[in-house]
Amino acid sequence: MERELLILGLLKAQSQHGYKINEFIEKNLGRVSNMKKATAYSILKRLEKEGYAESSPGQEGNRPTKLVYSITEKGEKRFEKLLREVLASTDETIPAFEIGMMFIDHESVRDALACLKGRLENTERLLDTYRNAPKHPNGLGIDLAIDRRIRMYEADRDWLKETIALLKKQTEIDPN
Amino acid sequence: MERELLILGLLKAQSQHGYKINEFIEKNLGRVSNMKKATAYSILKRLEKEGYAESSPGQEGNRPTKLVYSITEKGEKRFEKLLREVLASTDETIPAFEIGMMFIDHESVRDALACLKGRLENTERLLDTYRNAPKHPNGLGIDLAIDRRIRMYEADRDWLKETIALLKKQTEIDPN
DNA sequence: CATCGATTAGTTATATTTGACTAATCACAA
DNA sequence: TTGTGATTAGTCAAATATAACTAATCGATG
Numbered sequence: 001m002e003r004e005l006l007i008l009g010l011l012k013a014q015s016q017h018g019y020k021i022n023e024f025i026e027k028n029l030g031r032v033s034n035m036k037k038a039t040a041y042s043i044l045k046r047l048e049k050e051g052y053a054e055s056s057p058g059q060e061g062n063r064p065t066k067l068v069y070s071i072t073e074k075g076e077k078r079f080e081k082l083l084r085e086v087l088a089s090t091d092e093t094i095p096a097f098e099i100g101m102m103f104i105d106h107e108s109v110r111d112a113l114a115c116l117k118g119r120l121e122n123t124e125r126l127l128d129t130y131r132n133a134p135k136h137p138n139g140l141g142i143d144l145a146i147d148r149r150i151r152m153y154e155a156d157r158d159w160l161k162e163t164i165a166l167l168k169k170q171t172e173i174d175p176n
Numbered sequence: 177m178e179r180e181l182l183i184l185g186l187l188k189a190q191s192q193h194g195y196k197i198n199e200f201i202e203k204n205l206g207r208v209s210n211m212k213k214a215t216a217y218s219i220l221k222r223l224e225k226e227g228y229a230e231s232s233p234g235q236e237g238n239r240p241t242k243l244v245y246s247i248t249e250k251g252e253k254r255f256e257k258l259l260r261e262v263l264a265s266t267d268e269t270i271p272a273f274e275i276g277m278m279f280i281d282h283e284s285v286r287d288a289l290a291c292l293k294g295r296l297e298n299t300e301r302l303l304d305t306y307r308n309a310p311k312h313p314n315g316l317g318i319d320l321a322i323d324r325r326i327r328m329y330e331a332d333r334d335w336l337k338e339t340i341a342l343l344k345k346q347t348e349i350d351p352n
Numbered sequence: 353c354a355t356c357g358a359t360t361a362g363t364t365a366t367a368t369t370t371g372a373c374t375a376a377t378c379a380c381a382a
Numbered sequence: 383t384t385g386t387g388a389t390t391a392g393t394c395a396a397a398t399a400t401a402a403c404t405a406a407t408c409g410a411t412g
Binding site: 088093098103106112154 | 177178181182185188207208209210255256259260262263264265266267268269270271272273274275276277278279280281282283287288290291292294295298299302315316317318320321323324325327328330331332334335339
């Protein structure tokens with residue numbers, strides 16, 4: 001659903017053909033979405049079938065014609081509906097990591113500690129990346145999203161540090 | 177991948193047939209996974225094909241025979257490998273909500289505020305649920321996972337409150 | 353004891369996602 | 383000018399996920 005929103009948003013900014021859409025996502029939004037090329041094409045096709053976008057053959061230079069997609073009136077409405085939905089609703093599904101945590105007693109504490117330490121390093125590296133991300137002058141939204149990302153990673157880092165400390169104390173009592 | 181881990185974990189605890197697996201996920205792990213029945217069955221089939229689980233026909237009472245799945249030696253290894261992977265790696269994909277936030281300037285500030293306030297209520301309700309969740313006496317992992325969930329929702333709530341305040345200030349300057 | 357809704361235990365058709373493939377053009381060097 | 387590796391612009395087969403369907407049994411009720 002956020003994928004549909006993303007593509008509608010890109011079409012809203014500018015009519016484009018599938019290749020450009022995918023290229024933009026790969027090059028500029030690699031962190032934002034890991035949607036693959038074939039998925040982008042298939043979503044474009046669906047959007048057209050459902051009347052949210054329309055395509056017309058376009059030409060550039062000597063290249064073979066390609067389908068240029070534009071958002072329709074109906075598509076703009078759809079975009080706004082989806083936007084409200086993702087803004088208002090909370091995603092309640094538990095991330096993979098927490099599912100793993102539930103099984104942590106099946107691991108030796110020593111091994112678990114190694115995993116969590118690796119994860120802590122990762123998290124701190126990501127925090128750095130987002131903190132050093134350039135401010136976006138136009139468009140408040142992107143900066144707000146980045147700020148949220150930072151908050152989340154900070155919370156994750158704090159929890160990780162405390163949990164690692166707690167498990168370390170356990171190994172001192174009973175070093176299995 | 178976390179779905180495979182979950183099913184292997186359930187099989188590790190006890191050999192079961194597909195229906196019980198799905199029932200347990202639906203009734204007890206509704207918050208943990210939204211995996212659907214047909215998916216559970218298809219993962220069980222794949223696990224068997226790849227040698228991580230094996231099935232044998234079982235009978236109970238007068239009911240027709242059903243396939244009971246057990247985890248294999250190879251499956252236990254697989255479980256541990258997957259567990260290490262999800263524990264160590266950071267999921268870097270941006271949640272749907274943040275993708276929405278990036279488009280927030282396409283919304284009127286008034287509408288955006290309404291959405292975020294709805295979301296804040298939701299988040300506070302969830303926080304309450306997790307704070308009041310009963311402690312799990314055996315198995316430290318579940319409590320740690322719940323603690324992490326609480327931290328994340330707290331961070332989300334704080335960010336939401338600040339963002340709502342910021343947008344409110346904007347409406348006072350320029351009420352569009 | 354017939355029957356009717358709930359529960360058990362799946363299968364199947366359909367939709368979504370992705371990795372792998374195709375095929376044209378371009379840029380540049382030998 | 384001809385080959386060759388990169389870029390452009392997709393398509394297609396295979397994997398994954400889910401909604402909808404099937405079909406047997408159970409339990410209780412009139």
